[in-house]
Amino acid sequence: MVPLLALTHVDKSFGGGLWRRRRVAAVVDVSFSLPGSAPEILTIVGQSGSGKSTLARLILGLERPTAGSLSLMGEDIGQLSRRHRRRFMGLVQPIFQNPFEAFNPLRHLDHYLFLTARRFGGARDFAAAQDLTAVALMKVGLSLSEVARRYPHELSGGQLQRLAIARALLAKPRLIVADEPVSMLDASLRMAVVTLFKTLRSELGISIIYITHDLATAYVVSDRILILRRGQVVESGDARQVLGAPQHPYSRQLKDAVLVPPAATAAARAPSR
Secondary structure: OOOOOOEEEEEEEEEOOOOOOOOOEEEEEEEEEEOOOOOEEEEEEEEOOOOOOHHHHHHOOOOOOOOEEEEEEOHHHHHHHHHHHHHHHEEEEOOOOOHHHHHOOOHHHHHHHHHHHHHHHOOOOOHHHHHHHHHHHOOOOOOOOHHHHOHHOOOOHHHHHHHHHHHHOOOOOOOEEEEOOOOOOOOOHHHHHHHHHHHHHHHOOOOEEEOOHHHHHHHHOOEEEEEEEEOOEEEEEEEEHHHHHHOOOHHHHHOOOOOHHHHHHHHHHOOOO
C-alpha cells in the first residue's frame, strides 16, 4: 500500500550564496515513512538546532529539499499544481509552538474557524460552518459559546492550542504536523494536549508527527520515535524500546538529561523492606 507520507534521502542546506559562503546542512539524508493503512504518532526528538523545525517545514511544503524527495500518498510535495496544493493544505495541517502567534490579535477567533470550515471543510454557508465548528470544538473539549466573538488574549494558552487543533480538524486532515506544540504550556496542560493527540489518532484515524525535545511527553504519546542530531537520524524505532534502552550515545545523553522528580529519587534510594 502507498504510504501516507514518505521521505527519501532528504537533505536541506542553507547559505552558500553571494552573501553567505558557508553552507549549513540543516537536514542530512533523512528517510522515513508513515503507513497509509493505519494511523500512528511519530515523534521527532532533538535539541535546539537539531533540524526538527526545518524538517517540519519541509513536510508542510514550506521549504523545498536541496536533495531527495517527499511525497504524500504517492504525490511529490515539491511538484504539486495549484489545485493539488490546495488539496494538500487540507490533508496536512500544522500546529505551531506559540498559540498566541497563530491568530491575529485583532480578529475574533471564530472568524478563523468559520473560514477554515468554508475553505477546507466543505461548509456551503454560514450555518453549516457554525455546525462544523461546534463539532470540531467539542472534540477538543471546547464549545462555540466559549470562543464566539472572543479575541486571542481572552483565552488561555491551553485553550488557544486546543482551538488551533480544532481549526486543523475542520480541514479533515490525514496528517497533523505539530511542531513543539506543548513547550509553552505548563505540565498539566501538556499532558492534556498529548492525550488529545492519542484520541485523534485512535478515534479519528489521523496520523501525527509530533516534534519535541520533551522526552516525557514523547514516551506517553508516541508509537514510533526518531532521534535527530545535527540534521541526521541517529536512532529510530518503537518508542518504548528506543526510550527504554537507547543505543546511540546521543540518545542516552538525552535520556540522562531528563530530570527525575525528587520523590522518585528518594524512593529509589530508600532501603527495601
